[in-house]
Amino acid sequence: MVNIKDVARRAGVSVGTVSRVMARNETVGAALREKVEATIREMNFKPNHVARGLRRRRTDMIGLVIPDITNPFFAELAKHVEAVAFHAGLSVLLSITNDDPKIEVAQIESLLKSRPTGLIVVPIQSGQSQSWRGDTATVVVDRRLQGHGLLSVDHHGGAALAAEHLIGLGHRHIAYIAGPADAPVSRARRAGFVEHLEAAGIKPEIIEGHFDYVSGEALGRQLLDRAPAKRPTAIATANDQQAIGLLRAASDLGIKVPDELSVIGFDDIPLAGLITPRLTTIGQPVEDIAKRAVAAAIAGSGVAAGEDELLSGVLVVRNSTAPVGRREAV
Amino acid sequence: MVNIKDVARRAGVSVGTVSRVMARNETVGAALREKVEATIREMNFKPNHVARGLRRRRTDMIGLVIPDITNPFFAELAKHVEAVAFHAGLSVLLSITNDDPKIEVAQIESLLKSRPTGLIVVPIQSGQSQSWRGDTATVVVDRRLQGHGLLSVDHHGGAALAAEHLIGLGHRHIAYIAGPADAPVSRARRAGFVEHLEAAGIKPEIIEGHFDYVSGEALGRQLLDRAPAKRPTAIATANDQQAIGLLRAASDLGIKVPDELSVIGFDDIPLAGLITPRLTTIGQPVEDIAKRAVAAAIAGSGVAAGEDELLSGVLVVRNSTAPVGRREAV
DNA sequence: GTGAAAGCGCTAACAG
């Protein structure tokens, strides 16, 4: 493969000059610059980023560590992170932790060996800030990690929005399908939801599961497979996937949404607006999160501990929620 | 950051010895080996993969180029590729082309600068095999690219399976929602479906769109928003997302699936089994594809041109298809 | 078996 020396020789200049032309910053005479650029094109020279990375002691890559790429929210996040990074001339190294703390540690250690410019991490558990060297900018997204600032939607506030919505619709018998208790994001959403309800004198029935379709379906069945009078009139879930699973359970049990049951999710994944009924949910500013994350990673600043950036979620009302009255009317 | 020299000095050996210990292949005396390993642990030494990559002229990374990570099928593919790669000690560089040929070229050129061990590419169009250097193993997955072998599910055969299923159910008035005509994968699935129907003397109505929910919904509406007698009794789609969009359109128009309309998709994304009604579809062996892709990338072999590896899809019957008779009965 | 030393291809001083 052709290297900088070949180019320099052919263009009749020194390697330093070629390097400066590529960096397009230095003061290189117009004549030489053109000649070099022509030669680069002509020889189809692709500068070796590995060598450059070695010399610069940092590569043009950012590591992205997420629990699960098949979760539409993280897929969306990855998509935007990749787009913004690419635009900034960076590549993204993808790591999937599969919600396994051991793998998470291994993945991060492995990433670090490539000396990336920055790390964007959606951690599994808040415990033990990994002792990875402070010389790689780290921005922690969506879920809290000890010793780091957090860039995320305001889980607590967003969940409160959901609670408010259900209360406003007249619901009093309300259940909540939470995420795994060891995930701080679950706790934040749950707390935001529950506290808001309790302030209104309502005590929701709470049940815990994973952030996926299957869990939503199983837990939904558990909540709904009982005498109509004992069923909640509204259920909120910790994310949209659970809500979609719940919708499926309701359908299987012949329970009409939203007439007999209101359902509200969290995330506003693309699918939320397409299933039947269209899902009412709390939308996240994913693109904005991605932009800020990449910017912080590049700036080398990360998000300082204690300096959280919490972005507001927004209530998206669609067809899975309705006034409780409708049910009595039936 | 501590480097190999620091370790060598502290352990009282030469850098060569440390290197050999890490490569865990050479013949290093047990005593020295232990001493070095202890020192590595003690100093928390993380070998610099950038330097190693420079020296080896190849990094421990594989590039993964896909059109759209929010497409559940590709997310699934990425998940498995990442898992297999990680297991083999490789990192994955993620590129998303967003179905834009210009970006695809730029992404690949950019990836190559990092001198990855191999490239796994889901190309956008079959045209112009990019003139990237033959010195990077390239395995082309899912969609054909001129000058390369293809590793993929058998689109043609899978679609024929779908056609066979609908015919067997007694459907005669059948429509097909295809993918974009410029994508070979669309053409393969469409051809497999249409040819099989025509062999049975049926000429389907065909309509084209993109591989996403929105397109499926719009096209579905177009196909269904007409007098009942003029509507197809069954619609097959080029992928599950379109099918899900179609289901939504049917629901909006008050058309019962599967009683009044049978729907069959392609891919068997996780969601397919969870929506209402559960979607009948053609399942892909994603994990197997991922395994083979990574193996080929590592082996440096790629998939030789003309040596396609076509894996069989499998018909997954769920609740979105039913005998045409049911409708007449209503 | 182990050490010494020559690069991998580039960037960034430093000269001129």
Place this chain on the structure above:
DNA sequence: CTGTTAGCGCTTTCAC
């Protein structure tokens, strides 16, 4: 403004 040169941290002959 441009050329020269010393490494970046590792692997890999080549000696011993």
